[in-house]
Amino acid sequence: MLNNGRRYEVSSLNHFHAPLPWFYLLANGLLLAGLTALFLFAPKVWFANLGIELVDELGYTELKAMYIGLMGTLTLNSLLGAVRERFLDPALDLCLLSYAALASVRAWEILVEGIFDSFTLQLLAAELASAAAVAVALIIRLKSST
Structure with missing residues (x-):
């Protein structure tokens, strides 16, 4: 195309694709925030939903560190x-x-250990x-920056 007599290339990325990286991070952050809140306010219920039942209450500290601490960090990172x-x-x-x-x-x-149920398969599909x-x-981000 010409612009004031100069030739320039039109980006293959339209206005819909360019904001996708930001939209992905916002959606991911909000989803993780919701999941983090569920584990924060009703951890035993959600751990039981995952099939996790501990013999010692101390084990919940470790699970909370991972599910709340790490998931919360990923939430903040995404947002x-x-x-x-x-x-x-x-x-x-x-x-x-x-x-x-x-x-x-x-x-x-x-695949290797053969340990799964339908919920595990759903989690794998989501991941x-x-x-x-x-x-x-990331591909859109890289193409838009070149």
């Missing part, structure tokens, strides 16, 4: 990346690594979908 440009790329990278790692370990347990979505967001 910060959604509202601050300088945190966007690190937030996307961490989400990709996190969901890929979760899916890898869960797939190992399913694979999340990893794929953040990978697409």
Whole structure:
């Protein structure tokens, strides 16, 4: 196309695709915030829903550290990346690594160890979908910055 007699390339990314990385992080952050709140306010109920029943109350401290502490950190990371440009790329990278790692370990347990139920399969599907979505967001981000 010409602009004042100069030739320029039209980006293949339209206005819908460009905000996808921010939208992904916002949606991911809000989803994780909801899950974190569930584990914060009714942890024993949600751990029981996951099939986790401990013989010692001290075990809940460890589970809370992971489910509330780590999930809360991922929540803040996602929301910060959604509202601050300088945190966007690190937030996307961490989400990709996190969901890929979760899916890898869960797939190992399913395929190699043979330990699963329908809920485990649903969690694996959600983790694979999340990893794929953040990978697409990263690709769009990389293409929009070139």
